[in-house]
Amino acid sequence: MRTSLKSIVLLIIGIFVSTSLCGQDIQVKASAPNQVGVGQSFRLTYTSNERISSVDVPKTNAFTLLSGPQTSSSSSMQIINGQMTSNSTYSWTYIMQADKEGTFDIPGAIVNIKGKGVRSNSVRIQVIASSSQQTQQGNNQRQSTQNQTFDKNDFFIKANVSNTNPYVEEQVIIQYKLYLGPQAQRYQASIRKLPSSTGFWTYDLNDKEAEPARTTETINGKKYTVMDLYAVAVFPQKTGKLSISPLEVQTIVQVVMQQQQRSNNPWDVFFNDPFFGGGRVQNIELELKSNPVTLNVKELPKNKPADFSGLVGNFTMKASLSRNKLSTDNATNFSITISGNGNLQHIEAPEITFPSDFDVHEPNIMDNIQKGANGVSGSRTFEYVIIPRNPGAFVIPQAFFSYYDKTKKQYVSLSTDEISLKVEKGKGQAGQYYSSSNKKNVQIIGTDIRYIKTTDTQLKTKHNAFFLTPLYWLLLFLPFIGFVLFVILLRKQIENKKNIAKIKDKKASKLARKRLLKAEKYMKSGNNEQFYIEISQALWGYISDKFHIPLVELSLDTTRRKLEERNLKPELIDECMNVLNQCEYERFAPASDTTAQMLYDMSFRFITAIENEIKKM
Incomplete structure (x- = not known):
C-alpha cells in the first residue's frame, strides 16, 4: 500500500515538474542600445529559442519605426561525454529612430510563438542630444x-x-x-x-x-x-x-x-x-x-475625335472570332485586343452595337503588361461570349479606338474590320424559334389547325357571379396600386443612382473583400507580384470609395486628414497608416521579410476595423 502511494506521489510530482519545465522552455528577450542620439537610428531586436511567428511591436511617442522586421536564425551543436545538445536562436530586428530627448521605456512586445503570445521584457533607452557634433569631432581627430x-x-x-x-x-x-x-x-x-x-x-x-x-x-x-x-x-x-x-x-x-x-x-x-x-x-x-x-x-491639342480614349502613346487594334460558323445551341468568343506603349490599364472596352439576335455577356478583361527599362507596354484584351438565338447570316460591326500619337503630333483613329457570322438552326428547335426584334412571330407548325369536335357536349350553367366580388375589386385596383409602387421605387432608385458617393460607400467593403479573395488566390499560387498589386488596389480603392477621395488625390497625407475628419480614434488612424505604409513597402521594397500571409491578415483587419468603427458612430 505504501509503495503504491509513494508511486502515485512521485508520478504527480513528475508531472508537475515536467509541466513547469515545458512552460519555461520558451524564452524571449528584447535588446537595444542603452543610449542613442536624437535622430539616430538603432536596432531593436527580439530573440527567442523558438521560431517566431510574429511580433506585435508596441507604439511609443518617442520612437519611430523605420523598417523591419529583418529575420535571422542560428543554431549550434555540442557533444560532451557522448551526449549531444543543440541550441537554436531566432531573431526579429526592427530599425527604430529616436525622436526626442529624454529617458523612455519601450514596453514589452507580444511575441507569437507556436500559437501562443509570450511577452518580452521592456527596454529602457536614454536619448541624448544629437551626436552630430561629437561625430564631427571624432572625424576631425581621425583626419589629423x-x-x-x-x-x-x-x-x-x-x-x-x-x-x-x-x-x-x-x-x-x-x-x-x-x-x-x-x-x-x-x-x-x-x-x-x-x-x-x-x-x-x-x-x-x-x-x-x-x-x-x-x-x-x-x-x-x-x-x-x-x-x-x-x-x-x-x-x-x-x-x-x-x-x-x-x-x-x-x-x-x-x-x-x-x-x-x-x-x-x-x-x-x-x-x-x-x-x-x-x-x-x-x-x-x-x-x-x-x-x-x-x-x-500640358493639355492635349484640341479637335479631339468623338471616340477619343484619352490615352497618349502608340497602339494597334485587332478583332477576332473563335469561329464564324455555328448553330443556335452553341456560343462563340469575340475578342478585341489593343496593344502598344501607354497606360494600358486605362483602356476601356470599345462601344459595339451587336445584332439584336445575340445574347452578349459583359466582356472578360485580360491584361498582358510588360514593364522594363523602356517603360510599360503590352496589350489589353476584351473577350465577349456571344450566344445566337436565331439562325441567319449576321455581321459584327466595326469597333473604333483613338489616341494621341506624340511622334506624329496628331490624333490617330483605329478600327477593326466587320466580321461575318453564319448561324444555323440547332438541334431540338426544328418546330419553333423566336426573334427578339419581333421580325417574325412565334410559329407553331402542325398544331395551328384543330378538327371540329363531333361528340356530344354537355353544357352547364355557372351560378357563381364574379362581378362586384372582393376578388373583382382587388384585381381591378391591383394594377393602379402596382403602378404607384413602381413609380415610388423608380424615383427612389433614380435618387440613389444620382448619389454616386453613397453608392460607392455602400459597395466599398464588398469590392475590397472581393479583391482580397483574389489576392489570396495569387498568394496561394505563389504569384507575389499580382498579390501585392491586388492588395494595394484593395486598400486604396476601399479608402477612395469609403471616404470619397478621388483616385488622383490619393496619398498618405490625404488619407490621414480624411480619417481625422471622420473623428476616428487616433490609435486606429495610426494602425491604418502603418498598414498602408507596410503595403507600399512590400510592393516596392524587395528587402522586406514580411510574409504575404501577414500582409493579407493586416489588410483584412484594417478594413474590418474601419467598418466596425464607422458603424459605432
Whole structure:
C-alpha cells in the first residue's frame, strides 16, 4: 500500500515538474542600445529559442519605426561525454529612430510563438542630444592622424527624367541612379522612403529578382560607379505643375583610408598605396536623397475625335472570332485586343452595337503588361461570349479606338474590320424559334389547325357571379396600386443612382473583400507580384470609395486628414497608416521579410476595423 502511494506521489510530482519545465522552455528577450542620439537610428531586436511567428511591436511617442522586421536564425551543436545538445536562436530586428530627448521605456512586445503570445521584457533607452557634433569631432581627430581620400560629395543619387514637359496620360520614365565615388570599394543600400506624389498613375519598373545594372560614368574628370537603384513609370492625370518627392536611401560605403605615417622604409610607402590594397578599410554610413522631380504637364491639342480614349502613346487594334460558323445551341468568343506603349490599364472596352439576335455577356478583361527599362507596354484584351438565338447570316460591326500619337503630333483613329457570322438552326428547335426584334412571330407548325369536335357536349350553367366580388375589386385596383409602387421605387432608385458617393460607400467593403479573395488566390499560387498589386488596389480603392477621395488625390497625407475628419480614434488612424505604409513597402521594397500571409491578415483587419468603427458612430 505504501509503495503504491509513494508511486502515485512521485508520478504527480513528475508531472508537475515536467509541466513547469515545458512552460519555461520558451524564452524571449528584447535588446537595444542603452543610449542613442536624437535622430539616430538603432536596432531593436527580439530573440527567442523558438521560431517566431510574429511580433506585435508596441507604439511609443518617442520612437519611430523605420523598417523591419529583418529575420535571422542560428543554431549550434555540442557533444560532451557522448551526449549531444543543440541550441537554436531566432531573431526579429526592427530599425527604430529616436525622436526626442529624454529617458523612455519601450514596453514589452507580444511575441507569437507556436500559437501562443509570450511577452518580452521592456527596454529602457536614454536619448541624448544629437551626436552630430561629437561625430564631427571624432572625424576631425581621425583626419589629423590620417590622410582621408573620402569625399561625401562623391556619393549622391540622381533622378533622370525622360520628359519634363509631358501631355496628360503621356508616359514618363524616372530612373534613380546611385553614384559611387572612386574611393568606394563596396556598398550596401536600402531604400528608406519611396517617392510620393499626387496626380499620377504609376507602374513599378523594377525586377526584384534581377541584379541591378552597373555602369561607369566620368563627371568632371572623376570616374563614378553608377548603379540602377529604382525606376518608375508615371502617367500624369491632370495639367499643371506636378511634383514628386525625393527618393531617400540609407547607404553603407566601404572606403580605403590611406594612413599618414612617415617611415624611412621605402617598402612601407610602396605597400601603403591604396592601389596595392594598402591603408585601412572603413565603413561609412550615408543618408542620401535624390533631387525632387517637377513636371509641367500640358493639355492635349484640341479637335479631339468623338471616340477619343484619352490615352497618349502608340497602339494597334485587332478583332477576332473563335469561329464564324455555328448553330443556335452553341456560343462563340469575340475578342478585341489593343496593344502598344501607354497606360494600358486605362483602356476601356470599345462601344459595339451587336445584332439584336445575340445574347452578349459583359466582356472578360485580360491584361498582358510588360514593364522594363523602356517603360510599360503590352496589350489589353476584351473577350465577349456571344450566344445566337436565331439562325441567319449576321455581321459584327466595326469597333473604333483613338489616341494621341506624340511622334506624329496628331490624333490617330483605329478600327477593326466587320466580321461575318453564319448561324444555323440547332438541334431540338426544328418546330419553333423566336426573334427578339419581333421580325417574325412565334410559329407553331402542325398544331395551328384543330378538327371540329363531333361528340356530344354537355353544357352547364355557372351560378357563381364574379362581378362586384372582393376578388373583382382587388384585381381591378391591383394594377393602379402596382403602378404607384413602381413609380415610388423608380424615383427612389433614380435618387440613389444620382448619389454616386453613397453608392460607392455602400459597395466599398464588398469590392475590397472581393479583391482580397483574389489576392489570396495569387498568394496561394505563389504569384507575389499580382498579390501585392491586388492588395494595394484593395486598400486604396476601399479608402477612395469609403471616404470619397478621388483616385488622383490619393496619398498618405490625404488619407490621414480624411480619417481625422471622420473623428476616428487616433490609435486606429495610426494602425491604418502603418498598414498602408507596410503595403507600399512590400510592393516596392524587395528587402522586406514580411510574409504575404501577414500582409493579407493586416489588410483584412484594417478594413474590418474601419467598418466596425464607422458603424459605432
